[in-house]
Amino acid sequence: MRFTKAYIPTTKEAPKDAQLPSHIYLSRAGFVTQVAAGLYNFLPMGKRVLRKIENIINEEMAACDAQEVDLSFVTPAELWEESGRIEKFGKELLRFRDRKENLFVLGPTHEEMMVNIVRNRVTSYKQLPINLYQIKTKFRDEARPRFGLMRGREFVMKDGYSFHATTEDLDREFDAMEAAYKRILERLGLEFRVVEADSGAIGGTGSKELMVLAGSGEDTLAVCDTCEYGANVEAARRAPRSAIPEAPSADFARFKTPNVKSIEDLSNFFHVDPYYTLKAVVQRAVYTEGSELVCFFLRGCDELQEVKARNSVSAIDLVDATEAELIEIGLVPGFIGPLDQEKIRIVMDNDTKGATAMFCGANEADYHFVGVDLSVMNEAHFADLASVQEGDGCPHCNGKILHTKGIEVGHIFKLGTVYSAPLKAEFLDENGRSQPFIMGTYGMGVSRLVAAVIEQHHDEKGCIWTHATAPYLxxxxxxxxxxxxxxxxxxxxxxxxxxxxxxxxxxxxxxxxxxxxxxxxxxxxxxxxxxxxxxxxxxxxxxxxxxxxxxxxxxxxxxxxxxxxxx
RNA sequence: CGGGGCGUAGCUCAGUCUGGUUAGAGUACUUGGUUUGGGACCAAGGGGCCGGAGGUUCGAGUCCUCUCGCCCCGACCA
Structure with missing residues (x-):
């Protein structure tokens, strides 16, 4: 290409709205222009980069016998009603009516549509497995689009879906997709980490995110400094604590502790390590119908991880409880403990199971219990609630956990029958029995990858494209x-x-x-x-x-x- | 959706508090000339519904009301 014939509108100054390096340089160098909140035009240079990434994805998918399709962007709302997601997706789903007053949505992801095109057509286990994908514009009416291409409303995503007769076959395909995704990111020249992710309310047995490492990433990752282990903090695990502080010697007693409310107060008052204190965090758990107060207990040295806590009670959302709400049900803020009270639903962190020599609230103003043996709580609801912190032990090796930031560019997920069952997408197995497809889903943010390359590769002068992503080498x-x-x-x-x-x-x-x-x-x-x-x-x-x-x-x-x- | 900020030339911004010539600068663009290894210089030009609507006033970019858009923090985010 000759520069004199090219359309590359570079500017000295960045658009005033740009904050991130990728947004600033992609705009200044004439790769993209902003149209409205979360909407971008790709100019010739930007389009070339997009195409390069798409080509690499296509090559790697072909190598796995995944086939490309192109599904309608506008999808009938009925499909979304059938799967139940029209409610769940809420306002992110852009809805509108055509001239005949039929309701449609702009596709934010295509599970429903993809299931729809195979159901009643793929009818036998002999036709499985099948892996179909597309690279296409998606639209999600995000409440707050931001960071340029990183979180747009309209964006390009590669979304793939596989259909299987058995979970074993899904596991095989899932591993193949993980390997393919790694190859794609390697070829793009990106430094990344595959991490364990939160499966959320959908459940499923496997969920992995592919994270491009960059300080501006929106996700916090817990990664091992020694082995391959990495996880989104929402799903991170840790090894049992190795260095346990010396236990205080205290016989069980009820102790007057005037105005001792926080973990810090308690720790100082008794000169005891926070490890031996019990932290109470009360949240209002919101469900599809109704809500309730829940008290989460964990060791004073730990922090509550909200996503884990939410999952432990299958809630849609958790919001901080107010002091008034606590008082109303007879709890005493600052002195809440798990013993002898049935005022509130409780969930205990796994690390408190069977704990001894603990200090906790006595559910009475200005009183704590000391020398508590929590094995009396062994019948309570236990779950992993604690946020993994830097310096914690790796669950797989002797390494230490570090925190780092990542940009989620891919997410692969074992769906099982979550969509195929409600949509009645079934096949006949070897025994002639009707079974819902066992599915996997594999997403990759193509336009987000354009930004991710620059987030990871730029300097004060501008973009530094990797060889595979450069518009021209x-x-x-x-x-x-x-x-x-x-x-x-x-x-x-x-x-x-x-x-x-x-x-x-x-x-x-x-x-x-x-x-x-x-x-x-x-x-x-x-x-x-x-x-x-x-x-x-x-x-x-x-x-x-x-x-x-x-x-x-x-x-x-x-x-x-x-x-x-x-x- | 809550809180905050901003809408004036293609772009980045001044001017708005305290209403009053024909609305400015830098940059970009056009033309001519001089330059030619780190975003050159001189000269002459073109380019504005001052986000939109309503109001106050002799007079509104400037004051008032409403509205739309964009950005930031938070909530939210298969």
């Missing part, structure tokens, strides 16, 4: 186009590079050196070949964008040098 920049011999050499080089299948931009604009260099850096071509004064001595320079290093080479060797560098 090489930029041939002519310092002064009026020098006919320079221009002639550039044209020849441009032709040779293209003949070798190397995607090349020829910057033939009548602009000054500095102007063109700044654009090259902002746009982020991996290599810029600079043709200028030195050509008269038979030399050109290659600017390597990742390092901004300038390599001087013989004009005759530039092709082989580019091939060497891009390997």
């Amino acid at each position: 090489v930029n041939v920049m002519v310092s002064n186009i009026k020098e006919e011999s320079h221009m002639a050499y550039a044209e020849e080089l441009y032709g040779s590079l293209q003949a070798r299948g190397i995607e090349t931009m020829l910057d033939d604009r009548k602009e000054r050196f500095g102007f063109k260099m700044s654009d090259a850096e902002l746009i982020g071509f991996p290599f810029t070949i600079i043709i200028g004064k030195e050509l008269d001595n038979g030399l050109v320079q290659i600017m390597v964008r990742a390092t901004c290093e300038m390599i001087t080479v013989n004009a005759a060797d530039v092709l082989s040098k580019i091939e060497e560098l891009s390997r």
Whole structure:
């Protein structure tokens, strides 16, 4: 492509709304423009990057015998009523009526539609497994779109769905998809981590997220410093504590503790490690119908992990209980304990099971129990409630857990029969019995990946595309186009590079050196070949964008040098 | 959905508090000239429903009311 024919509107200044590097540089370098909240246009450079990512996905999917389809973006609302998700998705689902007053939605994901196209057509176990996917625009009317392409309302997603006769076969496919997704991210040149994820209310036996590591990521990950283990903090586990503080010696007693309300107060008052205190967190659990107060107990040194807590009571939502609500049911804020009270539903953290020498509230103002043996609570509801913290032990090895930030670019999920059962998508098994399909779902945020590449690869000058994602691998920049011999050499080089299948931009604009260099850096071509004064001595320079290093080479060797560098 | 901020040239912004020439700057764009290895300089130009509607006033970018849009924090997010 010749720059003089290209549409690449670069700007010196960032749009005032842009905050993240990916948003700033993708806008400044002319890859995307914003249309409205969460809506973006892809300009030629942006579209090329999208296409590159799509091509890699297509190649890896083909290698797994997954087949590409293209489902209607506008879907009848009936399908969503059938699956029950029209309620669950709520306002995120953009609904509208056609001229005949029929209700439709813009597809935010396509489980329903995909099930619909196989049901009654795939009817025998002999036709399974099948893996179908598409790369398509999705629309979710997010309450608060933000961060440029990272959380748009309209976005491009690869969504795949597999159908199986047995859970064993689903497990095999799930592993194959995980491997394919890893290969895709490796080929894109991204540093990432596959982490265990929260399965949420849908349940299922497996849910993994593919996280591109970047400080601006919205998700917090707990990763092991030694082994492969990683998990979203919402789902992270940890090894049993190894260094347990020395237990305080205290016989069971009710003790006056005036105004001692917080874990810190309690710990100081008795000079006891918070490990031996019991923290009470009261939340209002909201269900599809109604709500109730629930008290979660965990060791004073731990923090409640909200998603875990929500899952433990199968609630849709948890909201902080007010002091008034506690008092109303007879609890005393600051002195809540699990013993001898039936005023509130309780859930105990696993790590408190059988705990001894504990200090906890006595459910009476200004009193705590000391030396409590919690094995009396062994019949209570126990669950994993604690948030995994940095320094905790890895559940798989002797390593330590660290926290890091990630951008969720992929999510793979064993769905089982969650959709096939309500939608009555069934096949006949070997025994002639009707069974719902066992399904897996595999999503990858394609437009989000464009942003993720830049979040992970940029500097103060602009974008740094990886070789596989660059809109053009090489930029041939002519310092002064009026020098006919320079221009002639550039044209020849441009032709040779293209003949070798190397995607090349020829910057033939009548602009000054500095102007063109700044654009090259902002746009982020991996290599810029600079043709200028030195050509008269038979030399050109290659600017390597990742390092901004300038390599001087013989004009005759530039092709082989580019091939060497891009390997 | 709660809280906060902002809408003026393609872009980034001044001007609004305290109403009063023909609404400004930088940048980008057009033309001519001089430049040519790090976003050049000189000169001349084109470009505005001051987000929209209503109101107050002799007079509104500026004051009042309503409305729409965008951004940030939070809630929310298969």
